[in-house]
Amino acid sequence: MGRSPCCEKSHTNKGAWTKEEDERLINYIRTHGEGCWRSLPKAAGLLRCGKSCRLRWINYLRPDLKRGNFTEEEDDIIIKLHGLLGNKWSLIAGRLPGRTDNEIKNYWNTHIKRKLISRGIDPQTHRLLNGATTTTTTNHDITTTSTTTNICLDYSSTSPPLNDKTNLMIMSQALDTKFKLIPSIIETTIEDNNTKCSSVTTEETLIVPSQPQNKPSINLELSIGLPSHDDDQPIHKRNINVFATTSTSSSSHDSAESRKFSCDFLKVETPSCNATTASASNIVAQGVCSCWQLGFNGTNQLCNSCQGSKRLYRYWLQ
DNA sequence: AAGGGGTACAACCGCCGTCTG
DNA sequence: ACAGACGGCGGTTGTACCCCT
Missing domain, CATH: 1.10.10.60 (Homeodomain-like)
Structure with missing residues (x-):
């Protein structure tokens, strides 16, 4: 009973x-x-x-609700998060203090959908309605095979509270595969001279269940840090840090090839060198980012969880 | 002024994972 | 261990309101 x-x-x-x-x-x-x-x-x-x-x-x-019209900044955040998360209204609402999932859902259906269509953008796929590809398409080199891959990173709750679980989904259209992710929570502690930030992130193991012929399989582990504390920036412009390690079915070690992932919301670039030898100077030289940043401290170091043997990628919000 | 169509949004519905007895 | 309620979520609906003719 x-x-x-x-x-x-x-x-x-x-x-x-x-x-x-x-x-x-x-x-x-x-x-x-x-x-x-x-x-x-x-x-x-x-x-x-x-x-x-x-x-x-x-x-x-609820007394903390923000009533009234959505601002342009909120519009932009909703559009970007929808491109990243899809119809995950509660997660989108989590990024917009004072707004509810129901409110955002209604606003999307009554305003933003139309706004995007008027701009010639499909509100579901966030691609141009005439079929042209958008900036989500990037070149993605995998071992010796060059493919074009659209990668969508779905991090469902990297925003505070710190113990939120992060889910990550990566879809590769070029590989015609929807990857399965096995989440496992890891805890990282990041320190610099003045602050100590303890955060819970999620480390994901990417499994390619069925691989088309002539396509390499990818094993990818990712962990996503919380947004940085640059509070003077709008939330969608704050840095977050994602650390990834990859290996492929055709190479037992992670070679030094250049890889670049990007999508509408998250822009991701990686150094063209092995993480174990990465330095700030060679990244600056590439113009990729101003520092090789781990967590919130902005210093050159390797992720504790990868034991210094894995490639680190820096992801940031456009 | 009336009514018809479109819009906005509060509320409900149904599903699913979790919790409880 | 299991049945069934709870809590949370996304999708849908009902209706009040607005605008145009």
């Missing part, structure tokens, strides 16, 4: 909430706090399902 039902469905109100119901809900949560939605309706004297109370509170009554 399971638990007893949360409410008598036949004795609950439906439809728009009245002012009195709102006040009852607000007063109850102010006194007793959020949670325990199951017992809330009865305790608060509401003839509503607990689920309905939760939705009403989260989407409309």
Whole structure:
């Protein structure tokens, strides 16, 4: 036998909430706090399902909600995150303080979709409607085989709180394969002279389940750091750091070939040298980035988790 | 002023993973 | 271990509002 039902469905109100119901809900949560939605309706004297109370509170009554029109900056963030995450409204909402998933979903369907279409962009694929490829297409060298690969990085919650789990999905259209990822949480501690930042990131192992002939398989491990603390920048322009190690089925060691991944939201470049010998100077010389940055400290070093033997990549937000 | 079509958005529905008895 | 409720999520719907004719 399971638990007893949360409410008598036949004795609950439906439809728009009245002012009195709102006040009852607000007063109850102010006194007793959020949670325990199951017992809330009865305790608060509401003839509503607990689920309905939760939705009403989260989407409309919470005091920290930002009402009003979306700004251009918020529009841009939503578009970029949608390109990266798809219809993961709750994750997108997590990046926009004061906005709810429902609000963003509605805004997307009523405004942004049309905006993108008017610009000639498919709102689902974020590609040009006439079929031309967008900036998401980059050259991607894998061992001796040169292929063109569209890579989409899906990091679902690299934003605070620090213990959020990060999921990563990589799709390679050129390889005609959807990679399967096995997440495992790793913890990294990053220190510099003044601060100590402890963060939980996710390390992913990429498995190519079925490889087309003549296509190399890729084994890729990735870990994503939290956005950097450059708070003066809009959130979508803050640096995040992703560390990746790769090897291919046709090479047992990670050679020094140049690789470049990019997509609309995350721009990724890697040094043309092995990480074990990487230095700030040769990266600056390439104009790739101003420093070989690990975590938040901006110094040249290798990732603790890779034991100094893996290639490190730096990813940053455009 | 009336009504028809389009738009915006609050609320519901149904699914799925997790939790609890 | 298992049945069934909970919590959370994305998709869909209902309706109030707006604008145009």
